[in-house]
Amino acid sequence: EDQLVESGGGLVKPGGSLRVSCAASGFIFSTAWMSWVRQAPGKGLEWVGRIKSKTEGMTQDYATPVKGRFTISRDDSKNMVYLQMNSLKTEDTAVYFCTTEGSYGGVFWSWGQGTLVTVSS
């Protein structure tokens, strides 16, 4: 069974940085596309970005609101995916979910429990 466990959330000041992590197990991580999806308090789901597998060049795609500020990376030797968030804004406050899209994208098969990131002075 797929398992995704996020960590690293917390309180950060506007303009600050934070890295959240996701530990994956129960599936072949190296061939999986991994995405981050966020949900602001009381709001809907918003896709943040994805990283494809090594065979797809580890290509990354990002949503417009975070492009240039957020970076997704992966370590296949550790079955880990990371979201580095820089120049954080109050509107980035949300629960950040790690998800897996399988080997070809477009479907979020499994989700982690989420980690809360709060951007506030």
Add this chain to the structure above:
Amino acid sequence: ELTQPSSVSVSPGQTASITCSGEKVGQRYICWYQQKPGQSPVLVIYQDSKRPSGIPERFSGSSSGNTATLTISGTQAMDEADYYCQAWDSTTMFGGGTRLTVL
């Protein structure tokens, strides 16, 4: 952009239909996710009409023209949740979500 009704109400045992509309809906596959309060989303429909393993048969999906529909037949109290549609082409987008209330 994907547009969903903000809320839908249904009586137990009846059929609930939740729509997802957008100009490009008919050109790409739609997924549906269920999210109960305080929980992570769960995939209930993918590629317009396919059910993942473990999802009850009362959940079905369809797509025609610019509208996709999630149908829950014989709705149960446990189906009360927020439902989101999602599509992917050059980017990934979610609908705004629909709160399903089972009265």
